[in-house]
Amino acid sequence: MRTRTAMTVMLAGLMVVGACGTQGETETTAGDGATTTTGGGTETTAAPAGGSTVRIGYAGAPADFNPGVGVLAEDYIFYDLTYDTPIGLDFEGNFIPELATDWSVSADGLTWTMTIRDGVTFHDGSPLTAADVAYSISLYRDTADFPFLPTYASHFVTVEAPDPTTVVLTTEAPLAAFEAQMVPMYVLPSAIWEGVDAATFTNEEMIGSGPFKLAEHSQDEFVRLEANQDYWNGAPNVGEVIFQTYTNSDARVQALINGDIDMITEFPATAIPSLRNTANVAVADGNYPGGRLADIMFDMIDPANCPTAEGGVCTGHPALRDVTVRQALAHAVDKQQLIDQVLLGLGEPGLGLVPTSLGNWFASELVPEDYAFDLDLAAQMLEDAGYVDTDGDGIRECPTDECGPTGDLTFRLNYPTDNDEHPRVADTLSGWWGEIGVAVQIQGLDSDTLTSVCCPTFDYDVILWSWNSGIDPDLLDVLNCDSIPSGYSETGHCDPEYDALQQAQAIETDPAARREMIVELQRMALEQVPYIIPWYYPRIQAYRTDRFTGWPDQSPILQLEDPLSLTVISPAG
Amino acid sequence: MTVWRKLLRHRLGAVGLAMLAVAVLVAIFAAVIAPYDPYENVRVSIDDIYQSPSPQHLLGTDDAGKDVFSGLVYGARVSLLVGFAGAFISLIVGGVIGLVAGFKGGRLGNGLMRFTDFFLVIPELALQIVIVAIIGQSLRNIILVIGLLGWTTSARLVRAQTLSVRARKFVERARAVGASDLYILRRHIFPQVVPLMLANAVLTISLAILAESTLAFIGLGDPTVISWGQMLNFAFTRGAVSAGAWWALVAPGLAIVWVVLGVTLLGNALEDLLNPRRGRHFLEPEPAMPAEETVGPAAERGAPAVLAVQDLAVEFVVAGARMRAVDGTTFSVRKGEALGLVGESGSGKTTAMLAALRLLPPGGEVVGGSVLLGGQNVFALTADELRDVRWTRMAMVFQGAMNALNPVRTVEDQIVEAISLHDPDLSKSAAQERAAHLLEVMGIDADRGSEYPHQFSGGMRQRAMIALALACDPDVIVADEPTTALDVMIQAQILELLKKLQRELGMALVLITHDLGVVAESCDRVVVMYGGIVAEQGTVEEVYSDPQHPYTKLLMEAFPDMEDPDRPLVSIPGLPPRLDRLPPGCRFAPRCPAAFDRCQVERPPSYVLSPGREASCFLLESRQVVGV
């Protein structure tokens, strides 16, 4: 999904919904579809929730309390805190039991059975049963008005609750990533939801079963949550959590320094030195759940595939359809330099659409094959392919006459204006590419306009943008042929072989075999260069050490506003 | 050319011009001044980011490790470009709409103005944000949006100016003789409107620069160019505050302030110069009074003088030059006497009477002589004593009663104010009763006292003003052109009233006028002033029947004789003297038919011809009476 700095539009299924877990977990396993996991176990005794209030400064504000219709990252923060889902995810990227104490699949791979935890109650005191779970999954599947969740629930042909602790789901084809589909299935009290129009229900009370209850809310200002003293996994150690909106990052940082707030979810890297020098403030860095990547995309659509019925105009520069040009451009990008300049050295060089934070799915073996920064080589590749500067204006021309009147390799370069690093990147890229005889015309566009020139219009040459990856490597399907008409494909990349492999991995339930396929998909993408992935974003957060202790800031995924964090911290002293 | 010179003399204007010039020069020579090229890609490391100011980086580095000073220098280009181009568009659009609305008037003009009004209602910045966000934030778009949304002020201004020019006589004349619209616009309207637009243009530039920086700050600047607003945006969104990098914030901010302030100072100065506001200011501190006590016994003629002006000299300081407006004037008025003070405008008659109550406008200064009011030297009074004397000893009916009464207070209220001020012990109702009585005396229905001055007719206002002057039963009433701008019938009424009151109440009356007929009808004595001096004075009969001073003679010839209506009227050739170019000798010499050599070099003193009758002309030297 596309991310935006101020108002991150979150795609539920793609983002990791860190669900609440327990420290007393007996065992957890990685998310490979066929394993049965048992969980539950000992519960930590909750510290008496005194008047301790965690105050968190964040940039945005939630727009919707109805989990079905939420689109902002900020919405999901509160779904995660107030609702439970059948399966959660820990900070190592492992699936963990949440409402489902265990789950298994039938031999034919088409029937899934989950055992639902007994004795869980909603915030209003009513019991949560398997019927609520089945109701919620069916609701997400059947409500067309919901923007994202139907995609994840749609795999299930039937969802039934034969008894209060069992949910049975059937699929038409084997499902490689069952757990990943369960992670965003927030369980709603059917008693409340059956009586309302789910598509327009404002859900102001947010009755769920999660570790926190919604107490008070003021649009664009703050959200106050109270600890759920009856939480099945023990009440949190803190009494309240307040999320306060600080639009401006400096104001946020200053508020943390002044002690007005206890934790901030994001801030510019430039503030790291001064925060590190501040007493009682700690800076933590890690990955986004699922991972977030920057991308440089090329309009490489074959005119034959142009989705004219969907408004496609396909005006991309013809030279960008030539893989040699794209490869040469890839050689002319110094990823580490960009990271140093834009992210102050934090963040990792990118490779493909599967970020390092997806662990096993990341194709580490392809790293050596990535395009090394070599301007001479890049220039030579263009020269050899016939792109020569014949008129001496410093810009190479196409060997054929389809590149317009001048024939110049001059590309439009666009980016969304709601992101402050892109202008810097565009600036730097134009320098490198200029040195190999490629000119760019830079223009920032607001996200909406960018979407309208991008896809499925294909009225661009090069765009700088970013994606949030999900917990499953399903971002790879943006390169599918059949993603072109829907506008999901941004580059117009189309290779039937790639599509076939993509479909095969989705139903491959053997993890090892599936990984092989996924690496192969990444290899194909690397060779075709529909995208250059300059870096994977780091996530930096900071908190005050004199207010609360026990922040889990050492794990690969950093998510201090997650229930996994807020249920384990305790007041200091 | 003259505007240039004036501008350079206008201190704040010159400062503004210099500030703007510096910015323009910096923009032009950016490549020479800036130590680094901010558009160039340089390899930076983490250490380069937000470096504090140092010899290498005079103003430190920004979030990308680039030199802030160089950015500032190059930023001048974009900020000024947006300022000038945006203002240009605004002026063209606003100018055309304003010109058409003002010139064509009627339905079209009204329609255009209503259209302009609608834009007032929509918050400009919000609209700019919406449009720029949607059409894309290129420099061109930003200039267009700022320019096209900023025209309303110019339109209003130009319309107002065009309307006022259009209504002037010469334009109406040109119209009447059938001049084409284009001709009128070119010959008459443009020359009047363009200077005004110049001042407006300068202010529009500053608004455009501010608008660009605000848009950039909100994140809607053109990110591919370096402008000051863009630099602030980068600094603000990329953690300059938390990094403690004040230089990255303060420098571009102050650069904006520099240019906007410079442009504003320049604009204000231009407006001052091209459209000078009235320089009057009645509450300025008074200059020091002449120190010497020159109170000599005034020439006594029977009853004691209630007002005696002795050797009064008044100067005005205008643009550094001192001009003598009243020069050694001596006259007096006794109880129950009506004195006419006549002369052309600029002869010093009003100035002399204002000086007598120490009411000179700014720049005016008493430089010699004295004024005795009931025996007290007015110039020697303290501020408190002076306030007590005012209105009780001498009250004034000012010229133009329309403006002499406060438009937002009722007439009665203004009279009561004067009564209560000088008689604080009087109860409010008693004061009101007296005010009502005064109004009735003046022939105004007492009920109408609760009305506002604008609800009165011109004659009523004048009568109300006289009622006000009577409020504290003064010894002397000075009436300055009390009948100008009134029609003949009313004139006669007012004069009749004045005369009646003066006789009934036994007050002294000083009637300032240029109308010899008025004097002849209402006054006992007359003082003829010319160029700041008394040319001649005496009883009305004496002066009218036997004028001695050549000026008085000419005046009398210009005055229609009731008894001999067939006598030809003669107008005096030449113009009254300019106070800044007074002739060295007799003031009247340049126009005097009888002038001889001595008149050109020496000033004639006032020769006393008989008690109370004086004239200032060498021709009369031999006729003076000595030792009276």
Next chain:
Amino acid sequence: MRGRLVLRKLGWALVTLVVVATFNFMLFRVLPGDPAKAGLRDPRLNQEAVEAARIRFGLDKPVFVNLEGGSPFDSQFFRYIGSLAEGDLGTSYAFNNRAVSDLLGRALVNTIWLVLPAQILAIVLGVVMGLVAAWKRGTAIDVGSLLFALFMWALPTFFLAILLLFFGGRWLGLPTGGRVTLGATYESGWEQAVDILRHLLLPTIGFALVLIGEYLLVMRSSVMEVFGEDYIQTAKAKGLSTIQIIRKHAFRNAMLPIVTLIALNLGFTVSGAIQVETVFSWPGLGKLTVDAVSQRDYPVLQGTFLLLAVAVIVANLIAELVYLRLDPRVTEV
């Protein structure tokens, strides 16, 4: 006569309102971009959801006049005007299912919280300083005030706000955002008041300082003008002291242009609010506008523009009525 004047003014206000509403509607249709995707912009989102949203927001209807059968008034424009007439501002695209009027109402209250003290402060200080400057024309006090006013005028609002954030936050430890300390428990009402004041301090000062400049300049020239009026000379001749003259004759007359300015300034105030609210994370109208722009939330923008237009119109109306009271001369404008 004056009654009819008021009626005519009301009539014009109404006409202006209708024109502005139409302008708003057109503005947001003419601009490119598909509002149906606003907030649901992600290319991967459920196509059915986009369609459902289009229907829910009536975007499937023709824009101006329905020529596709059914009532000709079954179009987006007439639906918009129709619901406006019922006082319904529509539903936000981005804040799903929330009434625009609800969002606007909250934001408006917060903005008033911020703007009102700042305006009052700016008016009082600006008027007093302008009066003194005009009175002491040409002295150091006057030149000092003039330069101060011009400097403040030249200072971009957001820049001043950032400076206050920087120095106020860093050196004085004042709150850098929000209206109150959240989660705080107060021992007394006094403590609560102090907390609110601490939060208000920086944004209010920022706002007030920027506004002061203009009030000062206008008041100064207005007073100067009045001081040159004949009736001031009359008052002086009557024997009133300078203070009495200012109090009884100059002040009220000099305030007339200020009254108009306060109303006219509302638009300027909004642009100031946008900037100050952005810097201090103040959940008011300015921030709502900026957010709505970036989310292409047309109903909210339309509502905001309409609200601001109403505010300006009402403010002008009030200013004219006040003017009518203050200045007995006005019988027509």
